[in-house]
Amino acid sequence: MQCSRCNHHHTQKIGLSRHKRQRWMCMGCHRTFGDKDLRLIDPKIKALALAMYAEGIAARKIERLLHVSHNAVLWLGAQRSCWQSTSSCARQRSSGH
Numbered sequence: 001m002q003c004s005r006c007n008h009h010h011t012q013k014i015g016l017s018r019h020k021r022q023r024w025m026c027m028g029c030h031r032t033f034g035d036k037d038l039r040l041i042d043p044k045i046k047a048l049a050l051a052m053y054a055e056g057i058a059a060r061k062i063e064r065l066l067h068v069s070h071n072a073v074l075w076l077g078a079q080r081s082c083w084q085s086t087s088s089c090a091r092q093r094s095s096g097h
Ligand SMILES: [Zn+2]
Pocket: 003, 004, 005, 006, 007, 008, 026, 027, 028, 029, 030, 031
């Protein structure tokens, strides 16, 4: 699990919320968060959100249109440079297969 705020990988399970969802705490920024936000978005929705974001559509609008959290959209936007570039990230990804 990766922290949605600082992208720290060192996160820890801290039990279940009262809605029986797994709660996590980031060891980097000590933020707590649930597991619903980022990781469970359909890849197709992700790509769509990213494309919309790239077109300059506001994250909150995308949130309404695609029913994803605007935090997720912003997070995706932050990953965008990596996503689109043909440099190290992309090469790493393709060579990983
Ligand atoms: Zn964090």
